[in-house]
Every structure is written in structure tokens, then in C-alpha cells.
Amino acid sequence: MKDTLVNVENLTRIFDVSKPWLNRVIEREEKKLLLAVNGVSLEIRRGETFALVGESGSGKSTIAKMIVGLLSASQGKIDFDGIDLFQPGGAEMRALRQRYQMIFQDPFASLNPRWRVNKIIAEPLRKFDMESSESARHKRVEELLELVGMSAKDGVKFPHEFSGGQRQRIAIARALSSNPEFIVCDEPTSALDVSVQAQILNLMRDLQDELGLTYLFISHDLSVVRHMANRIGVLYLGRLVEVADGKELFRNPRHPYTKMLLNAIPDLDMTGREVARPDGEIPNPINPPSGCTFHPRCPIATEYCKREIPSARNSEAGSVACFEATGD
């Protein structure tokens, strides 16, 4: 049952957001550090969709970028299929790179506007020397285009000739071209029309079934996550506050922040449920609150929460980082 593909341990990323050196000296200011991701540990199992949710500024995208190597981590460790991502060099890294891919948020920025679609999709193939000849590569590109529900003839066009949904399909085709096992999806539908979102999500699920992919799915949209995720991790200010199975999290949220988020989902079923607006805003990560960072917004916070930082408590259903949360 426990077949871990990606294991993240104590991942931390600190950004230096201080002013230039000269300004600091003249204005007598300290260095300002932003703790974007703070000691996050999680594991992603083979074949599942692990979703990371959280408000903007909670560190979702930073985690995604560290996992695929676009950002370096300040601390911590990432294992991909048992191999330490921060250690290997040369040929091993090259082999690893072929095994993970990323789908980006903005389909209007993720495709080089000067390249034809053929060339865009074939780029990973070229880089990893995957097809023997130019015609074999071309054939593979045509297959990929058809796999994501486009016409093989679309390859000769430029990205600007397509709509947002079609572009995202092209981006998916590119991500699939190196036959990866693991795909990081950084809000893949948030830039799309609601009607198109469902098409892209269904395509991604079909591809997962067909190719046995593992997804790390990042989103701020809980209704999208509900549709996609097997397991969900809730981020708050760079900390993972709750991890639980998808259905369990929606049925029985334990962390007060998760409860707050779930209460804010618009009630489309007209059950008459009261939709509570979340109180307050996410605090400034440069100067986070003491103790549990959620305590200023928490309805059940005690004096103890203001002093001590809760660590994750594991249980049957998942883990939760809260002193007061009960299993119900």
C-alpha cells in the first residue's frame, strides 16, 4: 500500500527580501527574511494525486518549484523514488529529469510564442535523445497531440492561434513527451474559463488512468481539488497544517483552518447551509505571529497556542498540526 514515489522531509525555503546593502546601511535596517516554506514534510505515493491547497502566499508554488528543481531549498531533503534530488550529478540527474515534468499555471506564458507547436512538444524529446530520427520524433509529436485531444495537423501552427484550453492541452502534451511518471501541476486550470476547466481536469484524470501518472496538484480552489485529489495537504503560511485523504478531509476536517476553508466554499447544492466568510487575512510572512501562526484567526485558540508551535500529530486518518483539534 505504501509505495512512496516522492518523499519530502523538513523542506524549508527562506527568501531574502531585504533592501540593497547600501540602503540597509544608511537606513540602519536589519536583513529581512521571508520564510516561505517552513519545515514541510510530505510523501506522495505512486499513482495518486496529492493536492496542496492554501491561500495565496501560503507557499504552494514554492514547494512545487523546489520539487522540480527550479528553486533551491534552504533546508531539507527531497527523495524521488529513493534518490536524493539534491545530491546526484551528471548522468543520474539527467535520467531523473526525464521522470518528472511540470504543467504551469498560465498557458499564455508557458509556450514560446516564436516556436511552432511541433517544436515545443518535441523539445524534451530532443533534449533526452528519445527518438532515433526526425521522422520518428515527428510521429511521436502527432501521437501526443492526438492523445491530448487535438489534431495532428495543429503541430504546424503557432501557440497564439489557440485558445487557453487548447494551449493547456499543448502544455500537457509537452509534459508527457518525455514519458514522465510524476507531474507537478501548478494551478493548471486557474487561468482558464470554468467550462474549459472541467475538460482539462477530465483529460488529466484520463491520462492518469491510462499512463499511471502521479500528480502533485496545486490549487486554491477546493472544488477542483475535490474532483481530483486522493489526498490533500492544507498549507498555512508555509506550514502543512493538515494532511488527510480527500474524502475524509471534506467529510471530517480537523484543523480549524481547514474548517474555515471548507465553510467558505459556495453552496451550489442549495442545501441552505450557511456560507461563512473566512475571518481576517493571511498574516505577513516576514513577521509571522508567535506560536501557532494561525492563532490570530483561530476560533478555538488558547493562550498556549500563542506561545508554542504545534507539530504534526499523526493518526489513522492523516496528520494535523493543532493542539486543540479533536478527531471528532
Next chain:
Amino acid sequence: MSMNKETDEKMSVIARVLDSDIWYSFTRSKVTMVAALVTFLIFASALFAPIISPHDPFDLASLSLMDSLLPPAWNAEGDPNYLLGTDDQGRDVLSTILYGSRISLAVGLVSVAFAAVLGITLGLVAGYMGGRVDAIIMRVADVQLSFPAILIALLIDGTVNALVGGMDRERSAFTVLVISIGLSFWVQYARTVRSSTLVERNKEYVQAARLIGLHPFLIMLRHVLPNVMGPVLVIATINLALAVITEATLSFLGVGIPGTQPSLGTMIRTGNDFLFSGEWWITFFPGAMLAALVLAVNLLGDWLRDALNPKLR
């Protein structure tokens, strides 16, 4: 693309050009066609100057001071031998324009190419690498910007003369001009390319290329460069005109092309001295030539910028 590979091979190169998007947009714009024609005529006449020009203005033996300052041929005092009149040395203005545009164009093209290659490379590296590399390159650019082209040219010219001994003045003049104009123009390219690179490098298509482990050099060359070239093309066309004018200034100061082989700029400057005494033709005709060249090249550059932008196709 391979679908019509067989037909592609049957089509000649000319047929493929006639079939392309760029040719189509070219035929749709009358202004562009006129500009291209003018540019072509100027380049061709410069190239074939020894064949088509009636006199050889560089052959000092054939010049006669008796023929100096003659007005154009249609004037009552004009000489039909000298269609556009003669200058103060008795040189045929028409021939000198043809020969002079040769030198002007050569200096302009080579120095713009030199400045562009230098500026684009440094701008790309500065913008993409960021951090300390960026800081060093851009501070050098700032320092560079505070020196006018003339000062750089004087410095280089002095150094070269000291090294070569002033004997090969005529041969070294061209190189000195190209290097000094190129060195004073590269900053503009570097700054433009750097700022566009800063925007492009954070776009997700560059991240996608980084993700698969593409070498930074290849990312700059294949992904970033084609997307930052638009403004560069426009600067290059404007700079071609500027380079010709800078060359004229330098030549006037005696740092550039020697007066025995005048360029367009040298002619305008010489003619300028005679403007108030009524000999307008010495400066007017080379000036008209320069204006026509600059305008035509600029119009071509504008069209090229639009034609190469896939979003406007």
C-alpha cells in the same frame, strides 16, 4: 511540415519565397515596396560606383581647381560634364556621392553589426544571469554611456596611431571608426535586451526549458533571444542612420575617413561651409541622399518588425 515535404522539394527557392507569409505582407504594403526599392537603389549604386559614376573623385590627378564650385548642369553657369556640380576641390558631386555612400554604408553597417553583437550578448548574459554578473556588466555600461563617441574615437585613434606610427592612417581609419562607433552604441542594445530578458526569463516557457535541464546558454540562444529581437531590429535601423551621422562628425574632426576619400558625412560638413555663400549643391545633394537612405531603411525596419511578429501575422 513534413506532410508537404515532397512538394517543398519540387518548388524552387524563389517559389518558396513567393509563397511565404513575409512576401505576402511585403506585397501588401506599398510604402514598404518603395522603401525597399530606394534602399536597393542606394546600395546598388554604392556597390557599383566605380562602374556607373562619370568621374573618379579619389583620383587626385584628374581633379582640376579650375572646375571647382561649379553649379549643377541645368544652371546657366553649369558644365554638362558635372551633372550635380562640383565642390571646392573640383570634384564631381554626383561621383563623390556614389563613392561616399559606399564608405558611409560600410562604416554604418559594420559598426552597427559590431555594436549589436556586443550589446545583445552582454545584455542577454546580464539579464539572464542576474546578480553580480548583471551588476558588473551594467555598471560598465553606465560608465561607457558617460563617454561620448567622439571621446572614445579620439582615444582609440590616438592609441592606434601611437602603435602603428601614423603611417597607415588611411588603412586604419576604417577600423578605428567602426570600433569607436560600435563601442559607443552597444550600451543601447545591452540595456534594451537586458530589460526584455528580465521579463522573458521569468516566463513559464523559460522555466519549462530549465526544468528539462537545458543549458543556460541554449536557453538564452533558442528561447530568450528570438523573443527579445523585436526592439533590437528597430534600434539597429535607427542606429544605422546614427552611425552614418557619427561617422560624419568624426570625419569632420579629422579622426575619421581622410578628406581625400570623402564619405557622405564629410561632404555635408564641407558643403556646410559654402552654404551661406550660395553654393548649396555641395551639401544639398549628399544630404538628400543621406535623408533618403535613413528614411528608407527606417521604413523597412518598421515593416520587418511587424512582419516578423507572429502575433500580427
